Amino acid sequence: MLIYAVKRLSVAILVALTVSLLTFSMIYLSGDPAMALAGEAATQADIENIRRVYGYDQPIYVQYFDWLGNALKGNLGQSHYLNSPVSEVIFTRLPVTMILGASALSFGLLLAIPLGVLAAMRPNTLIDRFALGLAVIGQALPSFWFALIMIFFFGVALRWLPITGSDSWLNFVMPSIALGYYITPAVMRLTRAGMIEVLSSDYIRTARAKGLRPSIVLFKHALRNAIIPVVSLAAVQFGFMLGGSIVIETIFAINGLGQLAWESILRADLPMMQAIVLVLSCFYIILTLVADILNAFLDPRIRVS
Amino acid sequence: MSDRILEVENLTVDIPVGGGMLHAVQGISFHVDRGETLCIVGESGCGKSLTSLAVMDLLPSKAFRGANVLNLADEDMLSAGERRMSDIRGNTMGMIFQEPMTSLNPAYTIGNQMEEGIKRHKNVSTAEARERAIYLLEKVGITGAASRLSQYPHQLSGGLRQRVMIAMTLMCGPNLIIADEPTTALDVTIQAQILLLLAELQREFDMGLILITHDLGVVARIADRVAVMYAGQIVEQGTAEQVFNRPTHPYTQGLLECIPIPGKTDRSKPLGSIPGIVPSLIGKFSACHFAERCPYAMDECVAENIDMQGAAEAGHEYRCLLDNETCDANARKKGVA
Amino acid sequence: MTDGSIKSRTGVHIEDRIIDEPSPGERARKRMFSHVGFMIGGFVLLVIIALAFLAPLISPHDPLDQQLARKLIPPIWHDHLKVTWAHPLGTDQFGRDYLSRLIHGSQISLLIGFSAMLISGVIGTALGVAAGYFGGRVDMVVNFLITTRLSMPVILVALAVVSLVGNSLTIVIWVLGLLIWDRFAVVMRSTTQQVRNLDYVVAAQAIGCSVPRIIFTEIMPNIVNNLIVVATIEMAHAIILEAALSFLGLGVQPPAPSWGLMIAEGKNHMLFDPWLIGIPGTALFILILAINLLGDGIRDVTAPENRN
Numbered sequence: 001m002l003i004y005a006v007k008r009l010s011v012a013i014l015v016a017l018t019v020s021l022l023t024f025s026m027i028y029l030s031g032d033p034a035m036a037l038a039g040e041a042a043t044q045a046d047i048e049n050i051r052r053v054y055g056y057d058q059p060i061y062v063q064y065f066d067w068l069g070n071a072l073k074g075n076l077g078q079s080h081y082l083n084s085p086v087s088e089v090i091f092t093r094l095p096v097t098m099i100l101g102a103s104a105l106s107f108g109l110l111l112a113i114p115l116g117v118l119a120a121m122r123p124n125t126l127i128d129r130f131a132l133g134l135a136v137i138g139q140a141l142p143s144f145w146f147a148l149i150m151i152f153f154f155g156v157a158l159r160w161l162p163i164t165g166s167d168s169w170l171n172f173v174m175p176s177i178a179l180g181y182y183i184t185p186a187v188m189r190l191t192r193a194g195m196i197e198v199l200s201s202d203y204i205r206t207a208r209a210k211g212l213r214p215s216i217v218l219f220k221h222a223l224r225n226a227i228i229p230v231v232s233l234a235a236v237q238f239g240f241m242l243g244g245s246i247v248i249e250t251i252f253a254i255n256g257l258g259q260l261a262w263e264s265i266l267r268a269d270l271p272m273m274q275a276i277v278l279v280l281s282c283f284y285i286i287l288t289l290v291a292d293i294l295n296a297f298l299d300p301r302i303r304v305s
Numbered sequence: 306m307s308d309r310i311l312e313v314e315n316l317t318v319d320i321p322v323g324g325g326m327l328h329a330v331q332g333i334s335f336h337v338d339r340g341e342t343l344c345i346v347g348e349s350g351c352g353k354s355l356t357s358l359a360v361m362d363l364l365p366s367k368a369f370r371g372a373n374v375l376n377l378a379d380e381d382m383l384s385a386g387e388r389r390m391s392d393i394r395g396n397t398m399g400m401i402f403q404e405p406m407t408s409l410n411p412a413y414t415i416g417n418q419m420e421e422g423i424k425r426h427k428n429v430s431t432a433e434a435r436e437r438a439i440y441l442l443e444k445v446g447i448t449g450a451a452s453r454l455s456q457y458p459h460q461l462s463g464g465l466r467q468r469v470m471i472a473m474t475l476m477c478g479p480n481l482i483i484a485d486e487p488t489t490a491l492d493v494t495i496q497a498q499i500l501l502l503l504a505e506l507q508r509e510f511d512m513g514l515i516l517i518t519h520d521l522g523v524v525a526r527i528a529d530r531v532a533v534m535y536a537g538q539i540v541e542q543g544t545a546e547q548v549f550n551r552p553t554h555p556y557t558q559g560l561l562e563c564i565p566i567p568g569k570t571d572r573s574k575p576l577g578s579i580p581g582i583v584p585s586l587i588g589k590f591s592a593c594h595f596a597e598r599c600p601y602a603m604d605e606c607v608a609e610n611i612d613m614q615g616a617a618e619a620g621h622e623y624r625c626l627l628d629n630e631t632c633d634a635n636a637r638k639k640g641v642a
Numbered sequence: 643m644t645d646g647s648i649k650s651r652t653g654v655h656i657e658d659r660i661i662d663e664p665s666p667g668e669r670a671r672k673r674m675f676s677h678v679g680f681m682i683g684g685f686v687l688l689v690i691i692a693l694a695f696l697a698p699l700i701s702p703h704d705p706l707d708q709q710l711a712r713k714l715i716p717p718i719w720h721d722h723l724k725v726t727w728a729h730p731l732g733t734d735q736f737g738r739d740y741l742s743r744l745i746h747g748s749q750i751s752l753l754i755g756f757s758a759m760l761i762s763g764v765i766g767t768a769l770g771v772a773a774g775y776f777g778g779r780v781d782m783v784v785n786f787l788i789t790t791r792l793s794m795p796v797i798l799v800a801l802a803v804v805s806l807v808g809n810s811l812t813i814v815i816w817v818l819g820l821l822i823w824d825r826f827a828v829v830m831r832s833t834t835q836q837v838r839n840l841d842y843v844v845a846a847q848a849i850g851c852s853v854p855r856i857i858f859t860e861i862m863p864n865i866v867n868n869l870i871v872v873a874t875i876e877m878a879h880a881i882i883l884e885a886a887l888s889f890l891g892l893g894v895q896p897p898a899p900s901w902g903l904m905i906a907e908g909k910n911h912m913l914f915d916p917w918l919i920g921i922p923g924t925a926l927f928i929l930i931l932a933i934n935l936l937g938d939g940i941r942d943v944t945a946p947e948n949r950n
Contacts, residue, residue, distance in 0.1 A: 011786070011789070014786070015786065015789050016793075018786075018790045019790060019794060022790075026802060026803070026806065029803060029807055136931070136934060136935065136938070137931070139878075139930070139934050140878075140927050140928075140930040140931035140934055141930075142882050142885055142902075142923070142926055142927070142930070143886075144885075144886055144889050144902075144905070145885075145919065145923035145926065145927070148905065148909060148912065148919050148923070149919075149923070151912075152912060152919075156912070201407060202402060202404050202407040203408055203409055205363060205402065206402065206470075207410065208391075209361060209363060209395060209399065209400045209402075210394065210395035210399075210421070210422040210425070210473070211390075211392060211393065211395035211396055211422065211425060211426060212391070212395070212421065212422070213391065214391075216421075216425075221410050221413075224412050225411065225412050236792070239792075239793070239795070240796075243795025243796060243797050243798050244795075244797060246795075246797055246798055246801070246890075247797065247886055247889070247890065250890060261798055261801075261802075262801070262890065265801050265802055265805045265892065266805075273802050277795070277799060277802065280795050280798065281793045281795070284792070284793045285793050288789075298412070299411070299412070300412060300457040300459065301457070301459045
């Protein structure tokens, strides 16, 4: 178990380093970063000045290690637009996005897992068809459009929920649904497939042959085994959702990381963009690492060996 | 309470399949008494396993079960609801399955899985359940029983897992154990150990045992009575002595011809074989199921369903049109009587 | 039991219980025509492709032609004074014919979806097949690339790159194509792993066939079903991503009639003219749904055992 964890951790660190390298090289995508920063009216002297101040005259690998060293110390640079440290801005925005992500994940899982279990218990019945239909429709709904439709019905026509902002929990209802339904199809299908497989396994027959209550057979013996792959999937999907929050936060004007990312992109605020990509990627890497270790913990075949 | 533990009369199992209805078990009747071992033998696909699952009421949901009588210790299981059946299963009637490698839940310890059944059926504390588990693990010949309780199935070998399954089935002190080919998946050397263990435990706890197998050597050693199944029907039934020493049905005779029996089999002749294959059981057909492969088949054999008839001794019956004398003569000719 | 009937040894016919087995191809065709999702999805997709190709011929108006005098005419099912059959789906805030924009928009969606799918398919399949076939170090490296790719949020990176490099149709296609190869790689890797251990591949190796030959003649034909299924998923994915990018203003640029852009432009008029976002959104939904149904259908038809 320990060896497994250590191995998994070293892979995660290597991935994080690669991501940081890719993120760092983003600044050279537009050509000369100093020129881009200086603006069109700048003179050659201004550009040279900027190049020196920001260290763009150094060899690239020196620049990268400087940047990485600072990033490891929590210094992600200075925002070009807001004139304050990037990390400070990110950490004031991060909690909002985390709350949104967590409530969206809860919504998605609470919808997908029971539905998948029900569908697996009664395959090819009405409930199964309903669940599969919901998954097919869910997969085809672009989340930004779904969000707008919800705004129109629940915000404008019915006036049940606030349309924009992030002040009360009511503000998070629609964004959580818009973001959370996105993971429902995949999680539902995996839960259903896993449960169907497990329910037809020999050990479920053994459990029934012992005369155990149906609820114990279902939850203790079946779901426990079927849920293992769902844990990994949920972690992966949570990471995707944080990426997708850029669209949803923009639509609902939620003051989180996603909206910050969009604003920074519009303002060409490079250090901020880099930092957000880096933070979200690292968050994803940590998330999948935790999920894998949790998985190993849930599965004695990995844990005790 | 009488000594009759299980009484089955005219049990059928039908499974809808793509091309119609598969009549997997076609009206079989048998009984098991206290302290008795009934072996059901037959080749793969003849309906042995479905019979055992039908008795346990554990058939796949799309399969239909029918019977005239299905009594466990005088209780009618046909009218028992799912709730009552779950009180019976694992309590007064237990089952051991074919695949020890997959029959235990990988996510829970041996102890957990052994104790949950007795805690469900009997009013016992965790400590008592644990004590009983250790006692039974020792009974089935597992060393270091106490420490095994905290192990997971994947840490045990196939033979050990099947011993655990046997101990688990004994937890509530059942009247009847059904073992469905419990050794098929195991190494040959382990097979005999497990079967002898089962026979020993059956005597010690005075239970009824139904052993489903296609291993005639095993049957000869531990069976009190034998039922031979072919294509969804019992074709011959009697005490082990009757079936092995005076086989009447041509299929039983053919089966016995296929195995060497010390002192009986003619060493100069090759072992026998039964030509042909088992008929499909999809759709109704009225004929002797064995007629296709039977060396004595007559026109009458395919005209109608064949009923069981009594052989010379009481309790010995067979499903064939030939009279008893002819059958005995055939058996002698083949050298299996 | 190939002659279709059993002759009993006594010369009596028992019953003809053997049904003529159809060939696998016949069975697949039968499954295909009886698969509702496959038929509907395929039909709708064909219609949309036809619309895209015929757009210049069948559009009633120029999709870019602005007639401010006729702006915001509602679609014909609205009970409204301005409603006219000249603009069956109405006009937008610049007086452009919505039906013509919708038809031309299908070109953009299909073009981007197909091209991005093609690029990512080539990258992902090459990586996945190499990893699955060679295993060992190659597999480790590919796995690492997949993990790295998955850890970077697609929309965010796409937006950032497009904003830095500049946005044009070509750039959007390339950025999406370079970003969404992960599923191809994952699926092709595991499928190749399964196929490479089959007897006929081992046999081909044993008689000394070259690696490219084995990959193209022995492995590819057996993974092509899965490849098509992933291709449909990724095409739908790319179309949704393009719409999202355009919706955020960093994809296809105005005045091009991208459906995502149409939703973004209609957003401001959503309060009084909700059909402005309803129509392009529904078009997007139907296109994605059709592609997904087709993909699910192909999976069911070619490998019914992989259902669920």
